[in-house]
Amino acid sequence: MPTENRITDIWGDRSPYPRGGSWPVRVDQHLASGVSEHDVDRWVQTASTLHSNGDAYDLAVRDGRIVGVRGRSDRVNRGRLGPKDLFGWQAIQSPDRLTQPLIRRDGRLVEASWDEAMGLVVRRTRELLDEQGPSAVGFYTTGQLSLEEYYTLGLVAHGGIRTNHVDGNTRLCTATAAEALKESFGCDGQPGSYADVDHADVIALFGHNVAETQTVLWMRMLDRLAGDDPPAVLCVDPRPTPVARAATIHLAPRPGTNVALMNALLHEVIASGNVDEEWVQAHTVGYEDLEKLVARYSPEFVSPICDVPAIDIRAAAALVGEAEALLSTVLQGFYQSHQATAAAVQVNNLHLLRGMIGRPGCGILQMNGQPTAQNTRECGADGDMAGFRNWNNPSHVAELARHWNVEPKQIPHATPPTHAMQIMRYVEDGSIRLLWVSATNPAVSMPELARMRSILSQERLFLVVQDIFPTETTELADVVLPAATWGEKTGTFTNADRTVHLSEKAVEPPGEARSDLDIFVDFARRMGLQDKDGQPLVPWSTPEEAFDAWRECSRGRLCDYSGLSYEKLRGGGGIQWPCTDESPDGTERLYADGIFRASPDDCESYGRDLETGAPLEEQEYRALNPEGRAVIKAADYRPAHELPDVDHPLQLITGRTVYHFHTRTRTARAPELQAAAPEVWVEVSAYDAATYGLDEGDLAEVRTPRGEVQARVRVSGIRPGVVFLPFHYGYWDTPDGRQPGDHGRAANELTLTDWDPASKQPIFKTAACAVRKVAAAEGIPSPAPTTTASAPVSDNASATTRGGVR
Amino acid sequence: MKIGMVLRDLHHDEVELARALLRLADKHRADHEFFHLGHDLAAWSRRHVRDLAAIAARFDEQLDPEPADSVPVVDSARRWLSERSGRSAEVELVMVRDLREVYLRASSVLTDWEMIGQAAQAIVDEELLELAEKCQPETKRQATWANSKIKESSTQALVV
Numbered sequence: 001m002p003t004e005n006r007i008t009d010i011w012g013d014r015s016p017y018p019r020g021g022s023w024p025v026r027v028d029q030h031l032a033s034g035v036s037e038h039d040v041d042r043w044v045q046t047a048s049t050l051h052s053n054g055d056a057y058d059l060a061v062r063d064g065r066i067v068g069v070r071g072r073s074d075r076v077n078r079g080r081l082g083p084k085d086l087f088g089w090q091a092i093q094s095p096d097r098l099t100q101p102l103i104r105r106d107g108r109l110v111e112a113s114w115d116e117a118m119g120l121v122v123r124r125t126r127e128l129l130d131e132q133g134p135s136a137v138g139f140y141t142t143g144q145l146s147l148e149e150y151y152t153l154g155l156v157a158h159g160g161i162r163t164n165h166v167d168g169n170t171r172l173c174t175a176t177a178a179e180a181l182k183e184s185f186g187c188d189g190q191p192g193s194y195a196d197v198d199h200a201d202v203i204a205l206f207g208h209n210v211a212e213t214q215t216v217l218w219m220r221m222l223d224r225l226a227g228d229d230p231p232a233v234l235c236v237d238p239r240p241t242p243v244a245r246a247a248t249i250h251l252a253p254r255p256g257t258n259v260a261l262m263n264a265l266l267h268e269v270i271a272s273g274n275v276d277e278e279w280v281q282a283h284t285v286g287y288e289d290l291e292k293l294v295a296r297y298s299p300e301f302v303s304p305i306c307d308v309p310a311i312d313i314r315a316a317a318a319l320v321g322e323a324e325a326l327l328s329t330v331l332q333g334f335y336q337s338h339q340a341t342a343a344a345v346q347v348n349n350l351h352l353l354r355g356m357i358g359r360p361g362c363g364i365l366q367m368n369g370q371p372t373a374q375n376t377r378e379c380g381a382d383g384d385m386a387g388f389r390n391w392n393n394p395s396h397v398a399e400l401a402r403h404w405n406v407e408p409k410q411i412p413h414a415t416p417p418t419h420a421m422q423i424m425r426y427v428e429d430g431s432i433r434l435l436w437v438s439a440t441n442p443a444v445s446m447p448e449l450a451r452m453r454s455i456l457s458q459e460r461l462f463l464v465v466q467d468i469f470p471t472e473t474t475e476l477a478d479v480v481l482p483a484a485t486w487g488e489k490t491g492t493f494t495n496a497d498r499t500v501h502l503s504e505k506a507v508e509p510p511g512e513a514r515s516d517l518d519i520f521v522d523f524a525r526r527m528g529l530q531d532k533d534g535q536p537l538v539p540w541s542t543p544e545e546a547f548d549a550w551r552e553c554s555r556g557r558l559c560d561y562s563g564l565s566y567e568k569l570r571g572g573g574g575i576q577w578p579c580t581d582e583s584p585d586g587t588e589r590l591y592a593d594g595i596f597r598a599s600p601d602d603c604e605s606y607g608r609d610l611e612t613g614a615p616l617e618e619q620e621y622r623a624l625n626p627e628g629r630a631v632i633k634a635a636d637y638r639p640a641h642e643l644p645d646v647d648h649p650l651q652l653i654t655g656r657t658v659y660h661f662h663t664r665t666r667t668a669r670a671p672e673l674q675a676a677a678p679e680v681w682v683e684v685s686a687y688d689a690a691t692y693g694l695d696e697g698d699l700a701e702v703r704t705p706r707g708e709v710q711a712r713v714r715v716s717g718i719r720p721g722v723v724f725l726p727f728h729y730g731y732w733d734t735p736d737g738r739q740p741g742d743h744g745r746a747a748n749e750l751t752l753t754d755w756d757p758a759s760k761q762p763i764f765k766t767a768a769c770a771v772r773k774v775a776a777a778e779g780i781p782s783p784a785p786t787t788t789a790s791a792p793v794s795d796n797a798s799a800t801t802r803g804g805v806r
Numbered sequence: 807m808k809i810g811m812v813l814r815d816l817h818h819d820e821v822e823l824a825r826a827l828l829r830l831a832d833k834h835r836a837d838h839e840f841f842h843l844g845h846d847l848a849a850w851s852r853r854h855v856r857d858l859a860a861i862a863a864r865f866d867e868q869l870d871p872e873p874a875d876s877v878p879v880v881d882s883a884r885r886w887l888s889e890r891s892g893r894s895a896e897v898e899l900v901m902v903r904d905l906r907e908v909y910l911r912a913s914s915v916l917t918d919w920e921m922i923g924q925a926a927q928a929i930v931d932e933e934l935l936e937l938a939e940k941c942q943p944e945t946k947r948q949a950t951w952a953n954s955k956i957k958e959s960s961t962q963a964l965v966v
Contacts (some may be wrong), residue, residue: 132965135965164961414957415957415961421838421839422839425837425838426962428836428893429892429893430895431895431898431966609950609951611846612843612950612954613839613951613954614955641842641845753838755838
């Protein structure tokens, strides 16, 4: 279909289909202006890297440059693409790519050779290993590299350097999904499939603005809604998202009260007799505790906590309680909020009570934020061990040690791998002295930026940053390593519903940029990292060799890739793991027979106390769940740590817009995307706008105890009492380049340092804030998109989001 | 009957546990998990203290339901110090010691609750038994938390 207007027509034309039907193919294609299909030299297969949906497509290449994209008829997207994939590819050909290593000399970053830069990194690593040992070295990676790169990084860090300090920015986006799955099912791994959209009669979205975060998944839902027999939709979100507007029932709870709301839904499901008791008895443990705990969470009790009418809670509970086939999805509205894991686990509990798991339409999708976050989790680059192995189970560690040919004691496993927030704390207190950041931008994406900048700019810290563009974080680095990106290297990506895609190299990286895999392998060689027989620890150098090593490492685990190969993934569609000799076409849904991977000997985690985060010990878990059933874990509601007061009467939540990704390093360099959302804005309700004397387009200051941000006002349909700031806007495209000038622009100037005790995911959705007017609009429109959750309540004075470059 | 005496001891120990948790929180403000969880878990002990005071009258003990947490002046001074000492790895070691104190105090509270639970069964006092059965698991969770943090912190604090 035509794509010129896909900035405003975000989801494109409808192709309605009925329940149980097959989602029709619609191939979306976008070529650079003046280029036609005849001009394309070749099409090279890839998958999305600007969100987690894993849409399959081809890159059009002409004269060694990318000139466009075309959707593939894959199980995930059936040819469709969203705006970021249609337009975002232009960024990687931007002239300001990092093309040469940089080293800090006399306070300034100057160009250097790879030998000089890597020599410095290796020398400093050796010094620190000699002086202090592995505890001095930390790695902070991403959700945007390939499986092969994470697996290699995990091996280098855990098996070679032997540090426990390895995590990804996936901590900020998907850690709660992983933890919630571990708590309920003993192991990470998405139970459901996107195909559950085809079969569900009720779709419940918990804190998940799918219309903007995974546009193609929303297209699938929209096509069901436009067809015969459409599903009912429940939306839990404080913003008037496109999902909320399409919903049968929309609940907009007060931020930080998700557990109370979920407990009320569970209370009603139990009280209405909608529990599949036979299934619960056969396949779960813990039901009695839940029943007892939620007994007091009646809709009337919860209504004033969440500020949601009891009648609406009841209606929502009836919807999910009486569904024939319930699909639930969860994202940042739960993951980045107070009691994150406890809330996400209650969604799992809803499905366990109803026995709705593993059958068509009965799916749970604990979603991801970033494109390859799933791989970070599987490969052990994110505070887990490779292959969903349990750090607390000596036989798992021994098994991993066999794969790596090292002694088990050389893989740190005395405690859980250090999470990102703790890594930053160790950097702050000076006990981590070398931090290697790959493909992420903590100087904008972490909470409480003033603190983060002071941590990362310490003299005593040796900061290595590996990226494709200069960022706020590279500005603070001692060594900057220029990386090749997607399209310039080969590797595999796994999306949120376990679909594995191969992404092939289409063009050469610019200048001296190297793939992240090459950089990690080069580091291992230069360090002389060896296995226990004195052979190179990382025996591979190509992506395919790394993939084949990973296939063996994953064999027998839930995330089993042993039946996959590059050859199998090349040319065809994506395949869902587990993929083995017995299931060569992959596996659509996990736990189809109510059999879980939760037995004490097999599980990835013995679980944690949801409120304190303390890990359970093996004996406790063995006593609780000897047969490896699904675990129903109950949790009491507790008020958020930072509540509104007289000085800070409102609640700040941060989030994304459909047009941008992460800190905009790639999307702001695609003219159409940048024009659609060019500058930070702040959303307030009409009620709060009246209270604080704000009008559409006014310049406002948002303040918390951590700092202030100035942004133009969008008066939207957001829940009164709640203020929204998009988190994409930092400083790399401001005169300073790395920090606020006179006023803050990054939402994270304002957020607090606090995280969920179980998943360790930072909380971005409950800061108390104040808002005041700085200057009147005087005809300047608010830069907020008009096409999305940030749509204005009135048509006056808004500049409408337009397609193309303005 | 000695139950009143044990309740008095338990009340004292819960108050001290709450104080230890709050001290930990305020002393290690730069370690945000300690700050937030220290306060959260102190609230559990304060709830136990209130419940103990309510039931103690039946055993001829007058116990204060809301004893002061600590002296405010010292508190703010500690806060000031805490924020400034967050830049030294030495503070990690202090933290492990403070956690050890919390763990030991929680362990002795746990034993107190066990004694009360046993006694309540012996005299068939359902109200007292119910209280012990409600509070004891929470005390255990406080101790488990402190223990897990000791394990985690020791791998860094003791080796730098």
